[in-house]
Amino acid sequence: MHARPRGAFRTLLRTAALPVLGALLITALPGPPASAASTLTNPGFEAGASGWSTYSATGQTSASFTEAGGHSGSTRLTHWSSSAYKVETYQYLSGLANGSYTLSAWVRSSGGQNAAYLALRNCGSAEQRTDLPPTPNGAWIRLVTSVRVTGGQCTVSVNSDAGAGNWINVDDLTFTSGASGLGVKGVDVSTLKKSEDRGGVYRTAGGVAGDPVALLKSAGANYGRLKVWVDPADGYNNKARVLQMAQRIKGQGMKLLVDFHYSDIWADPGAQTKPAAWASHSYSRLTTDVYDHTYDVLNALKAQGTPADMVQIGNEINTGLLWPEGSTDNWDRTAGLLKSGIDAAKAVSSSTRIALHLAHGGDNDLYRWWFDNATARGVNFDVIAVSFYGYWHGALSDLQANLDDVSARYGKQVMVAETAYPFRLDSEDSHENIIDLPGELVSGYPASAAGQAAWLRDVMNVVEAVPNGRGLGVVYWEPTWTAVPGNGWDPTDPSSGNGWENQALFDYNDRLLPAANWLNHR
Numbered sequence: 001m002h003a004r005p006r007g008a009f010r011t012l013l014r015t016a017a018l019p020v021l022g023a024l025l026i027t028a029l030p031g032p033p034a035s036a037a038s039t040l041t042n043p044g045f046e047a048g049a050s051g052w053s054t055y056s057a058t059g060q061t062s063a064s065f066t067e068a069g070g071h072s073g074s075t076r077l078t079h080w081s082s083s084a085y086k087v088e089t090y091q092y093l094s095g096l097a098n099g100s101y102t103l104s105a106w107v108r109s110s111g112g113q114n115a116a117y118l119a120l121r122n123c124g125s126a127e128q129r130t131d132l133p134p135t136p137n138g139a140w141i142r143l144v145t146s147v148r149v150t151g152g153q154c155t156v157s158v159n160s161d162a163g164a165g166n167w168i169n170v171d172d173l174t175f176t177s178g179a180s181g182l183g184v185k186g187v188d189v190s191t192l193k194k195s196e197d198r199g200g201v202y203r204t205a206g207g208v209a210g211d212p213v214a215l216l217k218s219a220g221a222n223y224g225r226l227k228v229w230v231d232p233a234d235g236y237n238n239k240a241r242v243l244q245m246a247q248r249i250k251g252q253g254m255k256l257l258v259d260f261h262y263s264d265i266w267a268d269p270g271a272q273t274k275p276a277a278w279a280s281h282s283y284s285r286l287t288t289d290v291y292d293h294t295y296d297v298l299n300a301l302k303a304q305g306t307p308a309d310m311v312q313i314g315n316e317i318n319t320g321l322l323w324p325e326g327s328t329d330n331w332d333r334t335a336g337l338l339k340s341g342i343d344a345a346k347a348v349s350s351s352t353r354i355a356l357h358l359a360h361g362g363d364n365d366l367y368r369w370w371f372d373n374a375t376a377r378g379v380n381f382d383v384i385a386v387s388f389y390g391y392w393h394g395a396l397s398d399l400q401a402n403l404d405d406v407s408a409r410y411g412k413q414v415m416v417a418e419t420a421y422p423f424r425l426d427s428e429d430s431h432e433n434i435i436d437l438p439g440e441l442v443s444g445y446p447a448s449a450a451g452q453a454a455w456l457r458d459v460m461n462v463v464e465a466v467p468n469g470r471g472l473g474v475v476y477w478e479p480t481w482t483a484v485p486g487n488g489w490d491p492t493d494p495s496s497g498n499g500w501e502n503q504a505l506f507d508y509n510d511r512l513l514p515a516a517n518w519l520n521h522r
Helices: 192-197 210-221 239-251 283-303 330-350 363-374 396-410 449-464 516-519
Strands: 053-055 064-066 073-080 085-094 097-111 114-121 128-131 140-148 153-162 167-177 182-187 223-228 255-260 310-313 355-358 382-388 413-419 471-477
Touching: 053 210, 064 085, 073 085, 073 153, 097 114, 114 140, 114 210, 114 471, 128 140, 128 449, 140 153, 140 396, 140 449, 153 167, 167 223, 167 382, 182 255, 182 516, 192 239, 210 516, 223 239, 223 471, 239 255, 283 330, 330 355, 330 363, 355 413, 355 471, 363 382, 363 396, 382 396, 396 413, 396 449, 413 449, 449 471, 449 516
Parallel strands: 182 223, 182 471, 223 255, 255 310, 310 355, 355 382, 382 413, 413 471
Antiparallel strands: 053 085, 064 073, 073 167, 085 153, 097 140, 097 167, 114 128, 114 153
16 A cells, blocks of 8 residues: 555446345245254255245345346345345254354345344354445355354354345355354554654543554454565664564564565555665665565564564565566566565575565456466465455455455465555545545445444455455554654655545544454454
């Protein structure tokens, strides 16, 4: 992510998939049927309602029905009514071996409901839910929900508490052994120390001042991300500052992701500026610079007892790094610089995971082109990391399609290394926010505390659903970058403002926002 003024964004296409007349209504049953199977019956609804039951506390069982237009077959489950409704469609399973199970389903939703979710309940452990995201582009999204069965039985449930005209589609369910979840639930706190040094204060949701790293850890964060600049003008985000912040992150029992920019300032697809000290160096010398800088920072972290658990070799390197020498106009040189950084990281610790990070996380053509070139040149890595900001990078279905494809194509775990969303549009300081207009928002996600929380929740759910356990996790970008005078976007200009405070996880009263609670995602 870069913090320059607002750029172009993509407007999501708004479509609707309203139910049709003549749908096949599901028979209402007050509880589990008299007999049950250990596998789902009619999981694609091709036999209409057979095997499924419905319940409505308000007597609106007709809001659950099957109709034409399935995900892979000809039929789907729909919840819809012309008046407000509450309805559950469920199937009771018994004879299960105890252990972990995962429910998978393809879904679409109008959004706007009080609640719309998949659930696994009565399984002998805590009920597990996954909320359906709004899908204004009409695309199907795969979701998963995982639970531990301890009593040999479980109920698979699809639920709606909705207003008039709200709808969901559900199809192609599976219920299989195995667990899902996210290993990385991270926060990028790169600007935090400068904020605190300039007077920044952070509080619990109840208003009690505290250490923001500890507050985010308590909310569920298990990874801290720190960017490294070589010689920044303001003296922050350099080696010494990273060492200090690493102690705080590790002191909270969190893991550490180090993000090398190989620059003195922001590096992103539009700018990969060489550090001033390296400006006149040849390509050969730059490979040495990359190795030495990477080794120096990581070895110092290791020496003080705070080793990096994961390392990014470059930041949003769609177009390469260290321009012009490392531009993807010359892929052999791009690969050479990447290999130099990777070799240095592995020399410090062979167990450190290597991530390669691009922006535009919904652009599958970009990712195939980039990683085909990298792998063809023997660039070895562990994780494909993406930036995904919905107001710029497309729909959640685009993110899912890309993550699913590249995780399978390259046999790697994938993660969203940067995402965020606004909880309001107005600025707290005099600097224009990067996202500050209603037309820039993702359809279905208002600029509110609830909208921000839903965005983080739904991005995490998409990553969790990547097949074969390859969805590693999500990092929220700069949750502590609040509007503190002197902590603006430009390290060369102390008077520069902050265009990000409306996307932080602390509100304009410095209080932790509800979105932070999704860091406790399973």
